[in-house]
Amino acid sequence: MAETVIASQARSSKKPFLTEQRRSRITAYTFISPFFILFAIFGLYPIFFTIYLSFYKWDALGPMKYVGMKNYDLITSDPTFWISFSNTLIMGVMGTVPQLIIALLVAVMLNSAMTRFKKTFRVLFFMPNITSIVAVTLVFSTLFGNNGMINWMLNGLGLESVAFNSGWWGVKIAISTMVMWRWTGYNAIIFLSGLQSIPMDLYEAARIDGANRRQQLAYITLPLLKPFIVFVTLISTIGALQLFTEPYVYLGQSGTGSTRQEGITMVTYLYSEAFRNGFFGTAAATAVMLFIITIIFSMINMWVSGRMNGDTEGGKA
Amino acid sequence: MSSLQTASSRTPGDTGLIGKTLFYILLVIGALVSIFPFYWMFVIATNDRGAVFHIPPMLSIGGEFLNNFQRVLERTDFFRALLNSLFVSSMVTVSVVFFCTLAGYAFAKYDFPLKNGLFYFVIATLFVPTQLSVLPTYIIMAKLHWIDTYKALIVPAMVNAFGIFWMRQYISTAVHSELIESGRIDGGGHFRIFWSIAIPVITPAMATLGILNFMNVWNDFFWPLVVLKNSEHFTIQIALQQLFSNRDGLDYGMIMSATFTATLPLLIVFLLFSRWVIAGLTSGAIKS
Numbered sequence: 211m212a213e214t215v216i217a218s219q220a221r222s223s224k225k226p227f228l229t230e231q232r233r234s235r236i237t238a239y240t241f242i243s244p245f246f247i248l249f250a251i252f253g254l255y256p257i258f259f260t261i262y263l264s265f266y267k268w269d270a271l272g273p274m275k276y277v278g279m280k281n282y283d284l285i286t287s288d289p290t291f292w293i294s295f296s297n298t299l300i301m302g303v304m305g306t307v308p309q310l311i312i313a314l315l316v317a318v319m320l321n322s323a324m325t326r327f328k329k330t331f332r333v334l335f336f337m338p339n340i341t342s343i344v345a346v347t348l349v350f351s352t353l354f355g356n357n358g359m360i361n362w363m364l365n366g367l368g369l370e371s372v373a374f375n376s377g378w379w380g381v382k383i384a385i386s387t388m389v390m391w392r393w394t395g396y397n398a399i400i401f402l403s404g405l406q407s408i409p410m411d412l413y414e415a416a417r418i419d420g421a422n423r424r425q426q427l428a429y430i431t432l433p434l435l436k437p438f439i440v441f442v443t444l445i446s447t448i449g450a451l452q453l454f455t456e457p458y459v460y461l462g463q464s465g466t467g468s469t470r471q472e473g474i475t476m477v478t479y480l481y482s483e484a485f486r487n488g489f490f491g492t493a494a495a496t497a498v499m500l501f502i503i504t505i506i507f508s509m510i511n512m513w514v515s516g517r518m519n520g521d522t523e524g525g526k527a
Numbered sequence: 528m529s530s531l532q533t534a535s536s537r538t539p540g541d542t543g544l545i546g547k548t549l550f551y552i553l554l555v556i557g558a559l560v561s562i563f564p565f566y567w568m569f570v571i572a573t574n575d576r577g578a579v580f581h582i583p584p585m586l587s588i589g590g591e592f593l594n595n596f597q598r599v600l601e602r603t604d605f606f607r608a609l610l611n612s613l614f615v616s617s618m619v620t621v622s623v624v625f626f627c628t629l630a631g632y633a634f635a636k637y638d639f640p641l642k643n644g645l646f647y648f649v650i651a652t653l654f655v656p657t658q659l660s661v662l663p664t665y666i667i668m669a670k671l672h673w674i675d676t677y678k679a680l681i682v683p684a685m686v687n688a689f690g691i692f693w694m695r696q697y698i699s700t701a702v703h704s705e706l707i708e709s710g711r712i713d714g715g716g717h718f719r720i721f722w723s724i725a726i727p728v729i730t731p732a733m734a735t736l737g738i739l740n741f742m743n744v745w746n747d748f749f750w751p752l753v754v755l756k757n758s759e760h761f762t763i764q765i766a767l768q769q770l771f772s773n774r775d776g777l778d779y780g781m782i783m784s785a786t787f788t789a790t791l792p793l794l795i796v797f798l799l800f801s802r803w804v805i806a807g808l809t810s811g812a813i814k815s
């Protein structure tokens with residue numbers, strides 16, 4: 211059959227301009243072009259324009275005025291910017307670290323041989339992820355109200371009520387909880403697919419060689435799961451740096467509430483600079499800073515995972 | 528796959544009954560934490576507006592849903608927002624599924640210069656924070672006079688990197704090259720072969736991508752918040768957030784009846800297709 215393919219190709223390629231090969235390349239480029247056109251307009255060009263814009267003073271309407279590094283000076287000397295920066299990091303850690311650990315545990319449990327109703331549990335654990343962030347925030351704002359269920363439970367345990375909607379830590383705990391609730395199950399499912407991609411005979415072989423459970427975990431499961439852990443951590447970190455909707459909705463009832471210091475994030479700062487105050491230059495500078503921070507964190511992530519490679523080869527999934 | 532799991536289920540014995548019980552208690556607690564907010568949403572939606580901060584917490588379903596929902600309709604054009612979201616999400620989804628399948632097919636089944644480089648480029652764009660492009664995209668939309676229109680929501684989202692990645696992974700294993708070859712021998716054009724030979728084989732993957740994408744667009748908040756100005760154009764998420772923005776004694780019964788109604792369609796779609804959605808996500812992540 212392969213011969214007939216070649217024969218038919220040879221027949222059609224009587225050296226016109228459009229050889230079969232050329233035609234198929236043009237087709238392929240046409241098929242992938244929509245993405246690249248769209249990305250050029252709404253992804254690539256905006257990135258460069260954002261960098262350019264960060265050196266200008268502009269309200270999106272009038273003429274642009276070159277101001278050099280002034281936008282960067284303005285935001286780095288604005289305490290609110292630094293508060294938004296530290297809030298983003300604090301809530302990033304609070305929302306992501308426990309979340310990934312719990313997700314890993316859930317995945318191991320769901321993958322465990324003795325778990326019955328696996329499919330049902332998977333669906334239940336994944337359900338939070340289908341709700342919109344707005345809905346999640348609205349529901350949790352009732353649970354975290356001053357007289358809400360969480361405080362009722364704290365009181366029941368003999369603890370003081372926490373001001374989840376105005377306290378410095380209260381707001382952060384509430385917001386991180388929302389993030390965790392929505393994403394833990396999702397990440398558990400990703401980890402679970404990683405666990406299921408590990409061949410069972412590896413464990414069989416290890417067992418025959420007398421490896422106990424802990425050794426199996428350390429020398430088979432974790433190294434082979436590493437690409438998944440790296441991927442999930444990276445995606446979660448990037449997501450955490452872009453935190454916006456939860457604090458915006460949660461604190462935003464009174465209009466400008468979302469810029470309150472307990473919960474302002476870098477993206478909230480960016481949003482409010484551009485679309486509330488009309489300072490597109492400083493907003494662009496904020497976006498550039500956010501991008502640099504994202505790159506730094508991604509690199510740390512890669513570096514740490516590279517270091518963790520150790521003696522056991524973390525194979526590719 | 529299930530035979531593998533039964534094979535491994537011969538390991539127990541080293542964990543006793545207590546360990547087993549604890550194990551299931553933990554799993555059940557996790558599952559309860561996952562679904563309780565859905566139930567709570569419904570409880571608040573069906574009780575009167577004082578129920579939300581009742582002590583001890585109210586946990587039974589009441590009969591006030593229609594009254595609460597009536598107050599939603601007094602304050603916003605809820606169904607209009609629902610239809611807006613349905614329209615935008617459907618348009619984006621149809622387009623995403625089509626263009627991502629097309630591109631994934633090209634990356635999986637064609638040879639062309641720079642193929643791998645371009646594919647890695649597509650993957651790399653996944654890691655660029657969207658906020659970096661928000662301001663210029665807003666300006667583009669203003670120049671095009673697309674602010675406060677659905678075009679601003681639909682056009683930039685018409686094809687995405689995740690979809691291309693995912694379709695490529697699926698197509699490279701599901702569509703056999705011999706099938707394509709034989710189509711070519713029969714004299715089929717490139718698009719005809721794609722349409723009548725490849726597509727029928729990969730509809731499950733397309734459906735999964737469609738569902739995932741639909742949920743994402745339906746739930747999107749940041750970009751609609753930026754570009755939509757007029758309340759009659761609001762998507763459901765913006766409409767929900769607006770209900771929450773009055774400070775004079777929040778009417779949670781009203782808010783939750785709206786939130787529940789807005790969540791229900793996705794919940795139904797998810798529960799109907801949960802196997803596909805979860806399988807889709809996991810197999811998409813496997814090769815990353």
